[in-house]
Amino acid sequence: MEVKDNVITWDYDGTLDHHFGGQENNPYIKQTRDYVKRLIRKGYNVYIITRRYGPENSSLGFMDEHLQVWKTAAELGIRRENVIFTNRMWKYSFIESVGACMHIDDDEREKYWIERHLPKVKAIWLGYDNWEEQLINVVDGHDKLAIFFGNKRIVSALLLIITALCLAVYLLR
Numbered sequence: 001m002e003v004k005d006n007v008i009t010w011d012y013d014g015t016l017d018h019h020f021g022g023q024e025n026n027p028y029i030k031q032t033r034d035y036v037k038r039l040i041r042k043g044y045n046v047y048i049i050t051r052r053y054g055p056e057n058s059s060l061g062f063m064d065e066h067l068q069v070w071k072t073a074a075e076l077g078i079r080r081e082n083v084i085f086t087n088r089m090w091k092y093s094f095i096e097s098v099g100a101c102m103h104i105d106d107d108e109r110e111k112y113w114i115e116r117h118l119p120k121v122k123a124i125w126l127g128y129d130n131w132e133e134q135l136i137n138v139v140d141g142h143d144k145l146a147i148f149f150g151n152k153r154i155v156s157a158l159l160l161i162i163t164a165l166c167l168a169v170y171l172l173r
């Protein structure tokens, strides 16, 4: 399966929400959700891939495990077709099936399986201090001109203005 630069997948529990059970133990929720919204605005095709049971298995696990994921997905602007429930299976084959170039997860084991089976996919583990930097690097790498954070875009614009001014001064002198 081809890896597509515009497809990014996210874990749910412990990444886009608190861990299973509702205890408030994920300090990154605000950042991760913010990144998802920005990526969607930038035109990325964002998926949630969760090991939770899907609607077809709503009587298993904690019962109706999918509902909370759908709710968050709707809040983030992710369509239900882009929410994949692996029913407790590891995620790498699902990541491959959508052609994601990057997956973000709080479970280091998912990263291990992705790296083992999908060498072209960037697996980002939230346990890294620099996970945000890694994510931004991948996104920036796709788009040299319109940079994710806009910082480099501002610098480019300033350089262009300075160059134009220098040229004007040179021509008009």
Ligand SMILES: [Mg+2]
Residues within 6 Å of the ligand: 011, 012, 013, 014, 015, 105, 106, 107
């Ligand atoms: Mg997780």
